[in-house]
Amino acid sequence: MTGTPVSAAGRLVEINRCQICGSERASTRYEDPPYKVVRCDDCSMVWVSPRFDDEALREVYGEDYWQSDSPKTKGYSDYAKDADLYLKTFRRRHRLVRRYLPAGAARILDVGCAAGYFLRVMAEKGHDVRGVEVSDAIAARAVEHLGSDRVHIGTLDSVPDDKVGYGKGSFDLVTMWDVIEHVPDPKQLLLEAKEMLRPEGHLILETQNVDSRFATLLGLKWHHFKHQEHIFHFNPDTVRRVLDQAGFEVVKLTSSFGGKYVSFDFIAERAARLNRAASLALKPLTLLRGANVYLNFHDEMVVVARARA
Ligand SMILES: [Zn+2]
Known part of the structure; x- marks a missing residue:
């Protein structure tokens, strides 16, 4: 399903230890050569092994990630073109x-x-917004709308100490939409996020739930199994655990609001991934091209957590 590009040969690293609980006892849940999806026997954390090394991971998010020829296995078909759908989802x-x-x-x-869609919505509501984005390919879009002083291109730990408006301890809210499953050290990122928050400020993150009914039903065909980019798969227990380790108290965990507005074209693409029959069944509906609909498979978690003082 997910081939390894030749350029990545030799850039895969085996991950034999659970990053959440430290256990070295894990069982293979799915095989999708050269990748395996493994699950910690002790805490139920799920991760991909081998995975791209840190440098190769960063290279995943170039132009071809945001405008991908194969969105089934990597990235988005056209992230910028779907601006209206993302804005609607964040509203x-x-x-x-x-x-x-x-x-x-x-x-x-x-x-x-x-591309700064969430921040654009929050700026519309009168809030003072800042962004961090590691992919310069898409960050350029955020800069276009928000200005370069409101977007840091790079990782959170690379924000210069003197960057105006990015003071540690100065934020009421830090958000991470579909981020934590992509990063090599989720706990470290959460610790850095906590530093940015004022005491008792909130973190809201969204990530896919590997133990959701939808994920279990689809198995390896679940659309979140994209091994080059989704290197971790949380469930409610493991996301609570990593948040606790980073100094947060979970105040809400829900699959509501985890849905997205999608276009008919997106539905057709997903159907094609599932099977040919589903894909053919949608063929007569091409009149729906351009229409959009709110889809929630309840296979995502939106987690609200408060920074412990
Ligand atoms: Zn574990």
């Missing part, structure tokens, strides 16, 4: 996010802000 998520903001203008940091 819906704002209904959850606003419950955790102080009165008035809040200070919000979005880690992995991509």
Whole structure:
């Protein structure tokens, strides 16, 4: 399903220890050569081994990730073209996010802000927003809309200490939408996020739930098994555990608001991944091209956590 590009040969690393609990006892859940999806026998954390080494991981997010020829296995078919869908999705998520903001203008940091869609929605609501994005290919879009002073291109730990508006301990809210499953050290990223928050500030993250019914039903065909980029798969227990380790207390964990507005074309692409019959069944519906619909398979978790003082 997911071939390894020749250029990545020799750049795969075996991961034999659970990064959440340290256990070396893990069982193979799926084989998808050269990758295996393994599950920790002790804490149920799921990860991909071997995976790209850290340098190869960073190279995944070039132009061809955001405008991918094979979105089934990597990236998005056309992330920028779907701007309206992302803005609509984040306007819906704002209904959850606003419950955790102080009165008035809040200070919000979005880690992995991509084209800045979430931040654009929050700026519309009057909040003071900043973003961090490691992929310069897509960060350029965020800069276009928000300005270069509101977007740091790089990792969170590379934000210069003197960058205006990025002071440690100054944010009311840090968000990470579809980020934590991509990074080589989720706990470290959460620790860095906590440093950015004021005492008792909130973190909201979204990630896929590998133990959701939808994921279990689809097995290896689940669309979140993209081994080059999704190197971790959390469930409610493991996401709570890593948040606790990083100094957060979970106050809400829900699959509501985990859905997305998608285009008919996207549905057709997903159907093609499942099987040919499903794909053919959708053929007569091509009139729906251009239509969009809110889809929630309840296979994502939206987690709200409060920074412990
Ligand atoms: Zn473990």
